[in-house]
Amino acid sequence: MEIRLKERKGQPALFDGIAFLLICSFTSSIVYVAVSNYGDQENQAMNSAHALNYMQTVMKSMYYIDASQLSRVNDVKAYPPDSNGVSHIDPVYVDLKCRQLSQYSGEVSVADLLKNDLNDPNEVNLDDMYGNAPSPGLTAMRCTMKELMKPFVLAGYDYMMEVLPTNCGKSPCDPVQIPKNSEGWLDKITDVWNGTIRTDRDVNGNQIVGGCDYVQENFHNTFAVSAPFRTINLKTITNPGGPKYIQTSANYVLRICIWPSREKRDRQVIP
Amino acid sequence: MKRKAFIGPLGDDIPSIFPIMAGVLLFLGTVAYATQLVDEKNKDLDTRRGALAIAYLATDKGYSDEASFFQKCETSIKPTALSYAVKFAVVVKKFCNYYNAGTPVFDNVTHAGTDDVMASSDVKGATCANTCIVSGCGFDPSRDAKNSVQLVYPTSVKCNGVSNGMGTITVIAWK
Numbered sequence: 001m002e003i004r005l006k007e008r009k010g011q012p013a014l015f016d017g018i019a020f021l022l023i024c025s026f027t028s029s030i031v032y033v034a035v036s037n038y039g040d041q042e043n044q045a046m047n048s049a050h051a052l053n054y055m056q057t058v059m060k061s062m063y064y065i066d067a068s069q070l071s072r073v074n075d076v077k078a079y080p081p082d083s084n085g086v087s088h089i090d091p092v093y094v095d096l097k098c099r100q101l102s103q104y105s106g107e108v109s110v111a112d113l114l115k116n117d118l119n120d121p122n123e124v125n126l127d128d129m130y131g132n133a134p135s136p137g138l139t140a141m142r143c144t145m146k147e148l149m150k151p152f153v154l155a156g157y158d159y160m161m162e163v164l165p166t167n168c169g170k171s172p173c174d175p176v177q178i179p180k181n182s183e184g185w186l187d188k189i190t191d192v193w194n195g196t197i198r199t200d201r202d203v204n205g206n207q208i209v210g211g212c213d214y215v216q217e218n219f220h221n222t223f224a225v226s227a228p229f230r231t232i233n234l235k236t237i238t239n240p241g242g243p244k245y246i247q248t249s250a251n252y253v254l255r256i257c258i259w260p261s262r263e264k265r266d267r268q269v270i271p
Numbered sequence: 272m273k274r275k276a277f278i279g280p281l282g283d284d285i286p287s288i289f290p291i292m293a294g295v296l297l298f299l300g301t302v303a304y305a306t307q308l309v310d311e312k313n314k315d316l317d318t319r320r321g322a323l324a325i326a327y328l329a330t331d332k333g334y335s336d337e338a339s340f341f342q343k344c345e346t347s348i349k350p351t352a353l354s355y356a357v358k359f360a361v362v363v364k365k366f367c368n369y370y371n372a373g374t375p376v377f378d379n380v381t382h383a384g385t386d387d388v389m390a391s392s393d394v395k396g397a398t399c400a401n402t403c404i405v406s407g408c409g410f411d412p413s414r415d416a417k418n419s420v421q422l423v424y425p426t427s428v429k430c431n432g433v434s435n436g437m438g439t440i441t442v443i444a445w446k
Contacts, residue, residue: 017287024294060333
């Protein structure tokens, strides 16, 4: 044995060198892993800030955009098929009937139509009516959201918008109801039409699961923005001494939520 | 016969120099690369922070008119960009009755396609920037600036001098 050690005097130093190389390699791999994750959290925070700011801007724009400017949104006549007969209309939205908004020329904004729709003296719901007169607030909201939420839809997100009362005696309130039309499925302000979002009553029949509440419970990476929305209604009361006017107000909350879509939809969307 | 050592006490350590040098070079190279990567990420994050700060100012209202836009440009947007040390351009585009995200930022017409009945001119509205752009120096930061950040937001703009239609505010920031 002693002879063998004398013959192999260089081996301990070589072994130390290789051990040093292994330690350096291990340290380098730790550094690479650490650097690859650097800035991810701040990046995510800034993405969230951008998305929230965008949705807040959508809500602010609603108060200024005139309803008549939306009359050509998703209009089949405005987007005729090309020379090969291929239609480029967005099949997901079908026909939102935005062209009826062209009659509201002048400075009638989307928010004005929505307020009239909510102030319906018969029943508070979004049915495009104010009493017996048309007031397409719901349609104006759908057309607005279809255009303004386009970047998120193209990026693979779904969205939903709802109107929540604030004086229902419980928290949170159920969203203002949207009666289903004859087709049975255009009853939400959203780009999701296949029933993914539930807004029905629960098994007890007492509580309606809000669209955005359902989204936040069942989807990941959701964003939601709420803004106050106040309507003022002037009512005329017949009085022996002459007509009397009473001003009432109702407070609502507009809420928009977005979430990554789970659907693969084949759509041809005009940018 | 007895076999003696190859070189000597010092010479026997020569082969170990190679893995030691390789380890040192590997470690120093990794540190240098990591430092460069962190600097690049920091630069990108700084640019994004600057773009977001400018965007918050540009989108404080849901309506954009030229007079208040240019006033905001001089009084708040430019100083903010200076504090973040970023070059920037904020462009308000008027689409009025539709929203075309594919239109190049500094073009005055929409390029939705020759058969698109919605194509229109006079899309480019007001521009606020702290450096020469497009016609000034032939430089389009939305395409040519390395690591530029582009954020787009909706807004309302005056259309045909009468009604308010849809528009966009595009914020571009770069170092």
